[in-house]
Amino acid sequence: MEEKDKHKHKISVERKGLYYIGMAILITGFILFFSVFFIGMNEDPFSGDSGMGSMKNGFIGFILIGLGGFIMNIGARGAAGSGLILDPEKAREDLNPYTAAAGGMINDALQEVDILKPKPGEKDVVKVRCLSCRELNDEDARFCKNCGKEI
Numbered sequence: 483m484e485e486k487d488k489h490k491h492k493i494s495v496e497r498k499g500l501y502y503i504g505m506a507i508l509i510t511g512f513i514l515f516f517s518v519f520f521i522g523m524n525e526d527p528f529s530g531d532s533g534m535g536s537m538k539n540g541f542i543g544f545i546l547i548g549l550g551g552f553i554m555n556i557g558a559r560g561a562a563g564s565g566l567i568l569d570p571e572k573a574r575e576d577l578n579p580y581t582a583a584a585g586g587m588i589n590d591a592l593q594e595v596d597i598l599k600p601k602p603g604e605k606d607v608v609k610v611r612c613l614s615c616r617e618l619n620d621e622d623a624r625f626c627k628n629c630g631k632e633i
């Protein structure tokens with residue numbers, strides 16, 4: 483019992499760790515990316531090599547921002563939630579709140595369709611038009627419900 487709880491807790495700790503690792507990479511990427519602008523200001527824009535170097539830093543920073551964001555996403559939503567399915571057991575666990583939400587949405591949609599659909603029973607009822615007043619009556623009606631004449 484306690485072992486199971488521990489295991490369950492371990493997953494969330496892993497994800498939390500992943501989230502913070504992603505955040506660290508993201509921040510590093512930001513520093514690297516924006517350092518290009520600060521370094522760039524102090525540099526002669528026409529000096530070839532160092533300019534290329536800062537451009538490279540900016541590019542690496544850009545990649546790190548994307549990578550960090552990706553890792554943070556996995557940490558926050560789980561591997562399956564971010565489209566990375568590694569473990570079917572874990573994936574089901576990860577997707578559970580999402581599928582539940584999706585199921586709710588589908589149910590809502592079906593209910594909406596139900597309103598538009600004719601109610602069961604009503605669909606197959608054949609109506610008979612009264613010859614005198616053109617009122618629609620049920621197939622088994624002997625007298626018109628509007629004018630009372632025999633159908």
Ligand SMILES: [Zn+2]
Pocket residue numbers: 612613614615616617626627628629630631
């Ligand atoms: Zn009638």
